[in-house]
Amino acid sequence: MTKVIADHIVINKFSPVEGHYFIKLQSPVEIPTINPGNFAEILVDSTPEVFLRRPFSILDVHYKKKWISFYVKAIGQGSKRLGDLNKGDKVNLIYPLGNSYGIPVNAKKVLIVMGGSGIAPFILLAKELMKKNVKVVFLLGGRSSKEILLTSEFSKYGEVLMMTEDGSLGEKGLVTEHSLFKGTFDFDLVYTCGPEPMMKAVAEIAVKRGTACQASLENMMACGFGICLCCVTPTHEGNKRVCYEGPVFDVNYLKWQT
Numbered sequence: 462m463t464k465v466i467a468d469h470i471v472i473n474k475f476s477p478v479e480g481h482y483f484i485k486l487q488s489p490v491e492i493p494t495i496n497p498g499n500f501a502e503i504l505v506d507s508t509p510e511v512f513l514r515r516p517f518s519i520l521d522v523h524y525k526k527k528w529i530s531f532y533v534k535a536i537g538q539g540s541k542r543l544g545d546l547n548k549g550d551k552v553n554l555i556y557p558l559g560n561s562y563g564i565p566v567n568a569k570k571v572l573i574v575m576g577g578s579g580i581a582p583f584i585l586l587a588k589e590l591m592k593k594n595v596k597v598v599f600l601l602g603g604r605s606s607k608e609i610l611l612t613s614e615f616s617k618y619g620e621v622l623m624m625t626e627d628g629s630l631g632e633k634g635l636v637t638e639h640s641l642f643k644g645t646f647d648f649d650l651v652y653t654c655g656p657e658p659m660m661k662a663v664a665e666i667a668v669k670r671g672t673a674c675q676a677s678l679e680n681m682m683a684c685g686f687g688i689c690l691c692c693v694t695p696t697h698e699g700n701k702r703v704c705y706e707g708p709v710f711d712v713n714y715l716k717w718q719t
């Protein structure tokens with residue numbers, strides 16, 4: 462797969478809530494095909510203490526206009542610095558990296574469960590699912606309404622359900638306690654991305670219901686393209702590199718202690 466390694470220019474930055482940023486970057490070159498679930502390794506410039514690139518899912522792309530966008534939740538030095546970027550700033554990216562979500566040919570209705578920064582891979586997936594006439598239910602979870610983002614965007618592609626721990630938006634509680642899981646579970650597939658305990662809980666429900674489930678792991682990474690082995694996850698076929706064989710895995714393949 463063709464990779465881009467190039468400086469990109471910030472053309473737009475939007476922060477709906479403090480610490481959460483949507484950043485659009487102009488590419489100097491043609492953008493190769495990006496599949497839902499692919500990520501980029503972003504170089505955090507002018508920050509000597511953050512010398513390793515940081516991985517971020519590709520949120521959206523426009524091939525003709527040659528822009529690519531990301532969602533960044535500021536949690537440490539690197540992501541905070543990315544959030545401080547301004548229009549006109551230069552950012553070096555390597556992409557597309559990793560594998561992508563699979564869409565079974567017979568899928569008619571799917572559930573997408575996301576929490577925290579786990580929203581990022583699902584706009585591109587939603588677009589692909591819509592092209593294939595697959596019905597989608599999005600379930601977004603967060604600690605409070607401040608962490609529930611992109612709902613109007615997701616609503617273009619399907620039904621949006623919400624769950625907050627403080628009850629400020631949608632139902633109150635953990636995402637896996639949503640009433641959706643108590644009724645008829647007629648999904649052909651569940652996709653999930655977010656904090657690992659959430660994904661494990663979602664995977665457990667899907668497995669119990671006999672429904673296939675794909676999870677996108679967010680292990681910490683160094684190189685991002687399969688060399689350093691710092692991102693491995695144990696699977697039933699040995700250790701696999703999340704940056705290279707992943708980040709998307711069928712949960713039955715993972716050796717999660719669920």
Ligand SMILES: Cc1cc2nc3c(=O)[nH]c(=O)nc-3n(C[C@H](O)[C@H](O)[C@H](O)COP(=O)(O)OP(=O)(O)OC[C@H]3O[C@@H](n4cnc5c(N)ncnc54)[C@H](O)[C@@H]3O)c2cc1C
Pocket residue numbers: 500511515516517518519531532533534535536537538539540541578581582678679680681682708
């Ligand atoms: C494939 C992939 C896709 C990702 N996509 C997105 C995205 O679209 N948007 C987004 O906001 N974030 C995403 N992340 C997470 C993002 O890469 C990290 O938040 C970022 O690297 C943290 O860098 P930092 O320098 O800000 O924090 P650091 O200073 O490196 O770390 C700050 C704290 O966060 C912890 N931490 C760092 N990375 C992770 C991680 N991956 N998981 C859990 N804890 C971590 C550290 O242990 C430390 O306690 C993704 C991660 C992966 C692997």
Ligand code: FES
Pocket residue numbers: 681682683684685686687688689690691692693702703704705
């Ligand atoms: S981050 Fe280096 S092998 Fe995955």
